[in-house]
Amino acid sequence: MNSNNLQFDVHFDNALFFGQYVMVIRNEKYTGGGLLEKYDQEYVWIRGKKHSRAHCSFIHMPPPDVDFPN
Secondary structure, three states, X not given: OOXXXXXXXXXXXOXXXXXXXXXXXXXXXXXXXXXXXXXXXXXXXXXXXXXEOOOOEEEEXXXXXXXXXX
């Protein structure tokens, strides 16, 4: 299996990015995801958890599909 390192970090200066779903990748593995709450030069907070911008990749994407029973 050929694996490529993810080198993608969204542009956090875009105000429209708030309230959008973000997937967090660290060491080529999914480590979390959710709505962007806040960020600074070093960290990004998603679902109350801070993620290092130096060690994680943040990928803006549609939220996962969820089936709500009637």
